[in-house]
Each structure stands twice: as C-alpha cells, then as structure tokens.
Amino acid sequence: MTANFKAGDRVVIGEAGGYEPQAVANALYRGRQGTVTNVITEDGYPYPYEVTFDNGGPLGFAETELTPVRPEGQGVVEPRLPAAPELASRTVVSPEHYTSHPSGIECIEITQHMNFPLGNAMKYIWRAGLKHPDAITDLEKAKQYIEIEIERIREFA
Template sequence: MTYKIGDEVIIAAPSTKWAQQFKGERGTIVDIVDGEPYGFNVKLEQWSLGFAEAELVRADLVDVLDEISEALWIKAMEPVEDEDEDEVNHPSHYKWLPNGLEVIDVTEHLMNNLGNVVKYVLRAGHKTEDPLTDLRKAAWYIEREIKRLEAV
C-alpha cells in the first residue's frame, strides 16, 4: 500500500523497541522521504516521527473493521434460528459461520469491491468442494480495487 501526505494512519506494527510505545496511536502523514527506511513522517499527538510503510495501517480501514467487529458481535449474540434451506435468501454456503452469522452480515459493512473479496474468500470451499474459483474471483476483485485506487 502506498500512502500519501494527509493520510490518517495508525501505528500498527512498530519495528523497534523504542517505537513500541506508539503502537495503536493515530496520526497523519505530514512528509514522505523516498528511499529512507523510515520515510513516512507521521504527526502524532505530541511527536512527529518517521515510520516504515509496513509499520502503518490506514486509520479508515481500522475504523471500518471496528464497525464490522461491533456488528458481528451484536449478530453473534442473537439467538440462532433453525431455518430450512433457502437457496435465495439464506444459501448454506453463506451461513456456515457461528451463531447463524451470514457472509452478508460481514460484507454489507464494506465497499463493493472489498465486500466481494470477503464474500468470495468466506464462501470458498463451502459452495463447491473446489475453492479455486471463489479464490480467483476474490483476487479479481482485489485487482479491481487496486486499479480503482491507483486511478484516484
């Protein structure tokens, strides 16, 4: 992933012992120095520090994952209903997750391409015995999302 100045990030995987104290902090990329091992200068609450790209994760992605986690937790707490097979509304290859959670419960919280990636990965090996078609479709949606982001 390539970041740009102004992107909000979270320090996710600090690689040095000293940087561990900033794990989980949110900041904004204020400068990028190409070719430097810690070339992403991130403005935190009290500091401005350089980080490697691999140490960062997009804050909006974390926010979406938090929303999904909360929605999934709420869904997981609901009682499980014993339903007959319904290939249109509740096909079995989408409802194998615990507590009656369905793939749609996860994917509806994501943008279209990323939601489809998750959908095809989660159903791989459940709709048919061979997961390759679903995994290839997931890869197709990942490539489509990469091209969309590169065009922005």
C-alpha cells in the first residue's frame, strides 16, 4: 500500500463510504480533526491510518475518510464538516433494547471493554428480538462478527 498520509499529518474526518461499521465510527467522528499517529502499510488492511484526536484516543480510518488540514499561513484551513445529521439532530439516549436486561446493566457497560468484533457480536446478541421482531437477523450479524474475530485470532496465532 502506498500511504498518502504519514505520522504527524493533521487530518479532518470526512464522509464514509457506506460500509456499516465504518459509517458508524465515521458518523461519530465526522468533522473532527486529529493527527495521524501510525500508518500500517501492509496490503489489505481496511483502516491503515491511526488517528489520535486532541481530546481522545486513537481510532483507525480508511484513506478515503481523511482530508489533510493545511497548516496556518499556507492557504485556507480545510473547513470542518458538520457532525453527521443523524447525530446532530438528537441527543444520544439509551434505547430500551440495550437497557432492558434484568440485571439493570446497559450493553455498552460490557462492550466498551471488548474489541470491535466481540463488542458488536455482544451487542447483536444482547438486542436479539428486542430492536426488531426478527431475532434471527441480529443473531446472524453476531455470528458474522464472531467469525471475524475467529479469523483475526487465527491470523495472528
């Protein structure tokens, strides 16, 4: 892979390309500026750019999601994009399908301590049959994320 950004570059997160996990993370960070802190140059890695935000930790992004921010004095600084409309128009709430567990624990209290594939699998298992009447759809999605995690473990074993 030829990297068009390098560690130390300032970037702003732009619009995602529609892939669900990418779009979710992108919607949360769209318009925010950060610094590229690591670049993975191996071919086939979906999010090779680690971006660290000024008031937060690092997150991986695809090149298509990043726009360079020009330094002061070198033309106009790239404009910040507005937050994703679906997030800007409402406050974040705790939906019932994530808070209805008899223990009183909210799903995110558990999944925040997991990596992305395991956290998503847990999320889909947690809400199976609650968000949509068809529990099988959520369980199939959970199965896909479990398979992704199994492949990840096998790859690095």
